[in-house]
Amino acid sequence: MPLLWLTLIVLAIAGAGYVLGRSRALASAGGDSRHLHSLPSYYGANVALKSVVPAIGVMILWLLLQPLYVGSQVSGTIPDSAVAEGSSRSLVMAEVRRTADGLKNAVALGEMTTEFATDPDADLAEVTQSLKDAGQIVTADVTQDILRGAQKYRAMNATGYFVMSGLVILIALAGVFFGLRETQKEFRARNVVEAGLKAILIGAASIAILTTVGIVLSLVFNTLEFFRLYPFMDFFFGTKWAPSFSGRGGASDLGILPLLWGTFYISIVALTVAVPIGLFAAIYLSEYASPRLRAVAKPLLEVLAGIPTIVYGLFALLTVGPLLVKFFGDDGLGWMQSGTAVMTAGLVMGVMLIPFVSSLSDDIINAVPQAMRDGSYGLGATQSETIRQVVLPAALPGIVGAILLAASRAIGETMIVVLGAGAAARLSMNPFDAMTTVTAKIVSQLTGDADFASPEALVAFALGMTLFVLTLGLNVLALYIVRKYREQYE
Amino acid sequence: MTDATAQSPEPRKQSSLISSDARTAKRNAAEKRFRAYGLTAILMGLAFLVVLFVSIVRSGMPAFTRTVVDVEFVLTQEQFDASEKELFKTKAYSNLFIAELQDQLTASGLSIDFDAKAIERLLGKVGGTLREHYKANAADLGKPVQFELAASSRVDGYFKGRVSRDTLQDSRFLMLSDLDLVDALEEVGIIKQAFNWTFVTGADSGVDNPGGAGIGASVVGSFFMMIVVLVLSLPIGVAASIYLEEFAPQNRLTDLIEVNISNLAAVPSIVFGILGLAVFIQFMHLPQSAPLVGGLVLTLMTLPTIIISTRASLKSVPPSIRDAALGVGASKMQAVFHHVLPLAMPGILTGTIIGLAQALGETAPLLLIGMVGFVARGYPEGIVAGFTEANSAMPAQIYTWAARADVSFYEKAWGGIIVLLAFLLTMNIIAIILRRRFERRW
Numbered sequence: 001m002p003l004l005w006l007t008l009i010v011l012a013i014a015g016a017g018y019v020l021g022r023s024r025a026l027a028s029a030g031g032d033s034r035h036l037h038s039l040p041s042y043y044g045a046n047v048a049l050k051s052v053v054p055a056i057g058v059m060i061l062w063l064l065l066q067p068l069y070v071g072s073q074v075s076g077t078i079p080d081s082a083v084a085e086g087s088s089r090s091l092v093m094a095e096v097r098r099t100a101d102g103l104k105n106a107v108a109l110g111e112m113t114t115e116f117a118t119d120p121d122a123d124l125a126e127v128t129q130s131l132k133d134a135g136q137i138v139t140a141d142v143t144q145d146i147l148r149g150a151q152k153y154r155a156m157n158a159t160g161y162f163v164m165s166g167l168v169i170l171i172a173l174a175g176v177f178f179g180l181r182e183t184q185k186e187f188r189a190r191n192v193v194e195a196g197l198k199a200i201l202i203g204a205a206s207i208a209i210l211t212t213v214g215i216v217l218s219l220v221f222n223t224l225e226f227f228r229l230y231p232f233m234d235f236f237f238g239t240k241w242a243p244s245f246s247g248r249g250g251a252s253d254l255g256i257l258p259l260l261w262g263t264f265y266i267s268i269v270a271l272t273v274a275v276p277i278g279l280f281a282a283i284y285l286s287e288y289a290s291p292r293l294r295a296v297a298k299p300l301l302e303v304l305a306g307i308p309t310i311v312y313g314l315f316a317l318l319t320v321g322p323l324l325v326k327f328f329g330d331d332g333l334g335w336m337q338s339g340t341a342v343m344t345a346g347l348v349m350g351v352m353l354i355p356f357v358s359s360l361s362d363d364i365i366n367a368v369p370q371a372m373r374d375g376s377y378g379l380g381a382t383q384s385e386t387i388r389q390v391v392l393p394a395a396l397p398g399i400v401g402a403i404l405l406a407a408s409r410a411i412g413e414t415m416i417v418v419l420g421a422g423a424a425a426r427l428s429m430n431p432f433d434a435m436t437t438v439t440a441k442i443v444s445q446l447t448g449d450a451d452f453a454s455p456e457a458l459v460a461f462a463l464g465m466t467l468f469v470l471t472l473g474l475n476v477l478a479l480y481i482v483r484k485y486r487e488q489y490e
Numbered sequence: 491m492t493d494a495t496a497q498s499p500e501p502r503k504q505s506s507l508i509s510s511d512a513r514t515a516k517r518n519a520a521e522k523r524f525r526a527y528g529l530t531a532i533l534m535g536l537a538f539l540v541v542l543f544v545s546i547v548r549s550g551m552p553a554f555t556r557t558v559v560d561v562e563f564v565l566t567q568e569q570f571d572a573s574e575k576e577l578f579k580t581k582a583y584s585n586l587f588i589a590e591l592q593d594q595l596t597a598s599g600l601s602i603d604f605d606a607k608a609i610e611r612l613l614g615k616v617g618g619t620l621r622e623h624y625k626a627n628a629a630d631l632g633k634p635v636q637f638e639l640a641a642s643s644r645v646d647g648y649f650k651g652r653v654s655r656d657t658l659q660d661s662r663f664l665m666l667s668d669l670d671l672v673d674a675l676e677e678v679g680i681i682k683q684a685f686n687w688t689f690v691t692g693a694d695s696g697v698d699n700p701g702g703a704g705i706g707a708s709v710v711g712s713f714f715m716m717i718v719v720l721v722l723s724l725p726i727g728v729a730a731s732i733y734l735e736e737f738a739p740q741n742r743l744t745d746l747i748e749v750n751i752s753n754l755a756a757v758p759s760i761v762f763g764i765l766g767l768a769v770f771i772q773f774m775h776l777p778q779s780a781p782l783v784g785g786l787v788l789t790l791m792t793l794p795t796i797i798i799s800t801r802a803s804l805k806s807v808p809p810s811i812r813d814a815a816l817g818v819g820a821s822k823m824q825a826v827f828h829h830v831l832p833l834a835m836p837g838i839l840t841g842t843i844i845g846l847a848q849a850l851g852e853t854a855p856l857l858l859i860g861m862v863g864f865v866a867r868g869y870p871e872g873i874v875a876g877f878t879e880a881n882s883a884m885p886a887q888i889y890t891w892a893a894r895a896d897v898s899f900y901e902k903a904w905g906g907i908i909v910l911l912a913f914l915l916t917m918n919i920i921a922i923i924l925r926r927r928f929e930r931r932w
Contacts, residue, residue: 004874067775097775194823198737204729205738208750208797211790215761218768277531284528301535304542306918308851310885311546311907314892318900319545351538358535382517384524405756412758414854419892439760443857446767464764468757475756 003063006165010055010172014048017176021047021183029185038190046182046189049196051175055168062164070156074149092146099150100157102131118151219468222461229455230254235462241425241436243445243456254459256466258425262435266346266421267410269431273350275403278357285358286365287387298362305355309415316348316420328432336432340422343431349416356406364398364485365391397485404478408471414439438463546907552650553905556686556701557641559613559675563590564634565624573621580617584609587616591680598678604671611664612672613639640688641681643701643898645672649683652897689905693869694887700898703891705906707869711781711861711881712850712913714870718785718877719792719849724842726789727796728831734797735804736826755794762791763855771859778860779880787859788849795845803837804830808932836928843921847914853885861886884910 025043029035036043075093107114116130127147183189227235230252238255281301285294321339328336328343336343368391376386392399422434423444445460510518565586573582584606591609595602609616616639624631644664647653658666675681692704730747738744766787770776776783807830815825856862861883870876882890884906891903 064774190821194821197823201729201733201737204726205733205747207726207730207793208747208754211754212750214769215757215765218765222768277534280528280531281535284532288525288528297532297536300539301532304535304539307542308853308885308910310851310853310888311911314888314903314907315542315545317892318549354535382521384521408756412760414758414760439758442760442764443854446858447862461764464761468761471756471758472753475753479752
C-alpha cells in the first residue's frame with residue numbers, strides 16, 4: 001500500500017527535521033541551551049510539526065477529493081446511450097469502478113499484462129473472460145464504454161496518486177526548510193509549538209461536531225432523495241409496509257405507521273418490565289442495602305448493561321421465544337403463532353434496560369439531601385413512608401429523566417428486535433403477534449445493498465432520520481430534566 | 491384545676507409502647523412489604539443474569555466439542571497400489587476402511603453388521619479423506635495411523651441431544667439402524683467426543699456444513715477492527731478531553747462541542763451504521779465489509795464514551811498538581827502534558843478498555859456496512875489485507891449463524907457468544923486490575 005509508505009516517508013522527513021532543528025538551534029546558541037528562548041526540543045518539534053501537519057492534511061484532503069473529481073470526469077465521458085433504460089448513471093459508474101478494480105487486481109495477480117489492461121481497443125470478450133479467470137467479480141459482459149471508462153478511471157487515479165505522493169513529499173520537505181530557516185536562538189519556539197498543539201487539540205474536540213454534521217448530512221440528503229421518489233404524506237401516514245424489491249420503483253407501500261407502532265409497543269413492554277424492577281432495585285440499593293450487599297449487587301446488575309445486544313438477541317430468539325410459545329402457543333393458550341413476537345423482544349429488552357433505570361435512579365436518590373429524610377423520621381414516619389412521601393417526590397424529575405433515557409435506548413435498540421420481534425409489519429394489539437420496528441427495517445432494507453437508487457433502499461435513510469429525531473428529542477428532554485434537577489440540590 | 495381536666499375532650503386512648511396497636515402493625519407490615527419488593531427486584535435482576543449465563547453456557551458448550559471416529563488404520567503398499575488401479579478409487583479405500591472397522595468391532599466382542607452406505611451416513615465420504623492422506627504422506631504406508639474423522643452433523647446431534655431415537659425419521663442422512671451402530675462404536679470407544687479445534691480456529695463454512703464452521707477468522711477481523719479503534723480513538727479522545735477539560739474557554743464553541751458529545755453518547759448505534767454507509771462507502775468508496783471501515787464507524791461510536799471517562803479522570807487530578815507545576819515555571823501545556831496526563835493515565839486506559847469492549851460487542855452498525863453478507867472463508871493474507879479485505883467480525887458472525895435456517899448453526903452461535911464474552915471478560919478484568927493497581931485517591 002503506497003499510502004502507508006507515503007506516511008512513513010513523511011514521518012521520516014519530520015523526524016530528520018526534528019534532529020536538524022534541534023541541532024541548528026543549539027548551534028545558533030553556541031552549544032549552550034541557556035541562551036535559547038525555549039528548550040532545544042521545542043525547536044525540533046517546531047520543524048517536525050511544520051512538516052507533518054500540512055503534508056498529512058494535504059494528503060487527507062486529496063484522498064477525499066480525488067474520487068469525486070475522477071468520478072465526475074469519467075462520468076462525463078460516458079455517453080447517454082451507454083446508460084440503459086431503467087438504469088441510472090450512478091449504476092453505470094459503479095460498474096466502471098468495479099471493472100477498474102478488477103483490472104487492477106488482475107494485473108496485481110499477474111493474470112493480465114499491464115499493456116492488455118490499458119489497451120483501449122482490447123477485445124471485450126477476452127477482457128471479460130480474463131477478468132473472470134482472475135477471480136474478479138464481473139456482473140455482466142464489459143461493454144466498450146465501460147471498458148474505456150474503467151481504463152480512464154484507472155489512468156486518472158494512477159496519475160492522481162503519483163502527483164499526490166510528489167506533492168506531499170514536497171510539502172513535507174518545504175515545511176522542514178521553512179522551519180529550519182526560522183530556527184535561531186531568539187525564536188519563540190515553545191509558544192509556536194504550544195499554539196500548534198492547541199490547534200490540534202481543538203481539531204480533535206471538533207470531531208464530535210463533525211460526526212453530528214456527518215450524521216445529519218448523510219440522513220438529510222438521502223431522505224430528500226427518497227421524498228423525491230416517494231410521496232411525503234404516504235410515508236408518514238401510510239398504514240401499510242410492503243416493499244417490493246422485484247419491480248424497481250414499482251408498487252411498494254412504505255408507510256411508517258406499522259413500524260412506529262411496533263417500536264412503541266415493544267418499548268412499552270420493555271419499560272413495564274424495566275421500570276418497576278429497576279426502580280425498586282434502586283430504592284433498595286440506596287436506602288436499605290448494607291454496604292456489602294451494595295458493593296456486590298450494583299456491579300452485578302450493571303453487568304446486564306455491559307452484555308452485547310447480540311447476546312440478548314440470541315437469548316430472545318432461542319430461549320425466551322420457545323419458552324413463551326410453550327405457554328402461550330397452540331399447545332397452551334393459543335395466543336402465539338411463533339417464537340418471535342412483541343412479548344419476546346419486549347421482555348428481553350426490559351431485562352437489558354434494568355441497569356439503565358436502576359443505576360441512574362440510584363444516583364439521583366442518593367443526591368436527595370439526608371436532612372429531608374431526617375425531618376421525616378423525626379415526625380415519626382417509617383422508612384418506607386419516608387421514601388414514598390419524601391424521597392421519591394423529591395427525586396421524581398430525575399427518575400423521569402432516567403426513564404426517558406431508557407425509553408430512548410429501547411427505541412434505538414436493534415439486535416434484540418431484529419432477532420426477537422419478527423419481520424412482519426402489522427398494526428395489531430396482540431402482544432404475542434410478530435411485529436417489526438424502525439430499526440429492524442433499516443437493517444433489512446440496507447443489508448448487503450450498495451445501490452441507493454431505489455426508494456426501497458432510500459427509505460432506510462428516512463427511517464433513520466425519524467429514529468434520530470425521536471431519540472434526540474427524548475435525550476435532550478431527559479438531559480434537560482436531569483440537569484435541572486441536579487442544580488436544585490447543589 | 492380539676493375543672494380544667496374535666497372540661498378537656500375525650501382523653502387519648504392509652505396505648506402501650508410494648509404491645510403495638512393495629513395501625514402500627516399495619517404500618518410495620520407495609521414497611522416489611524416495601525422492603526421485600528425492593529429485595530425481590532434485585533433478586534429478579536440477578537436471577538435474569540444467572541438464567542442468561544446458564545443458558546449461554548449450556549447451549550454454547552457443545553459447540554466446543556465434536557464427535558469423532560477414532561480409528562487406527564493400516565494400509566499396506568500392496569493395498570495402496572491395488573486401490574489406485576481400481577476404477578472407483580475412493581470406493582476401494584472405503585471398503586478397506588469398513589473391513590478394518592468390522593475387524594476391530596469383532597475383536598472387541600461386538601458383532602454388528604453395517605454396509606458402506608451406513609458409514610457414509612456416519613462419516614461422509616471416508617475414502618476420499620483416506621486417499622488424500624496416503625497420497626500426501628506415502629511414508630505412512632504399512633504403518634498404523636490414527637485417524638480422527640469428524641462424524642456427520644446428525645450423529646453429532648445424536649450425542650448432543652439434538653437428535654433422538656424417538657424423533658429421528660429414516661432419511662438418506664441418517665437411519666434409525668445407524669444409531670445402533672453408533673451406540674456399538676461408542677461402547678468400544680471408537681466414536682467419542684473431542685475438543686473442536688475447527689470451531690476455535692476455523693473460518694465460516696457454507697450453509698450446508700455446520701460442522702466445519704469456526705469463529706477464528708472473524709476473531710481476526712474483530713482484532714483488526716479493534717486496532718483501528720484503539721489507534722484512532724485513544725489519541726483523539728485524549729486530545730479532545732484535554733482541550734475541553736483544561737483549555738476550553740466558556741464560549742459558544744465549547745458549549746456546542748459539549749452538547750454534541752453528550753448527545754452522540756446516546757445516539758442509537760444503528761445511526762452510526764447509516765453514517766458509515768453514507769460517508770465511508772457511498773461517498774468515499776472505501777471497501778465494503780472491510781475491518782478498516784468497521785473500525786472507523788466504531789471509533790466514532792466509542793469516542794463519546796472515551797471522552798467522558800477521560801474527562802472524569804482528568805478532573806480527579808487535584809488542582810494543586812497543576813498549581814505546583816505552574817509555580818515552578820512550567821507553561822500550561824507543560825503542566826498538563828508532563829504532570830496531569832501521566833497521573834490521569836490509569837483512569838484513561840481503564841475508560842478506553844471499557845470503550846473498546848463496548849465496541850467489540852457492537853453489531854448493528856456492522857450489519858449496515860456489509861460485514862454480514864460476507865462469508866469469512868479464510869484468514870487475511872498479511873497485515874494490510876487484514877485492514878482492507880472483506881472480513882467478518884465476531885458479533886456479525888454470530889448474527890449470521892443465528893439467521894441461518896439450519897438448527898445446528900444455533901449451537902455455533904451460542905459457542906461464538908462464549909468466545910465473545912470471554913474476550914469481553916478479559917478486557918474488563920484488565921480494566922479492573924489497572925484501576926485497582928494504579929488508581930490514586932487524593
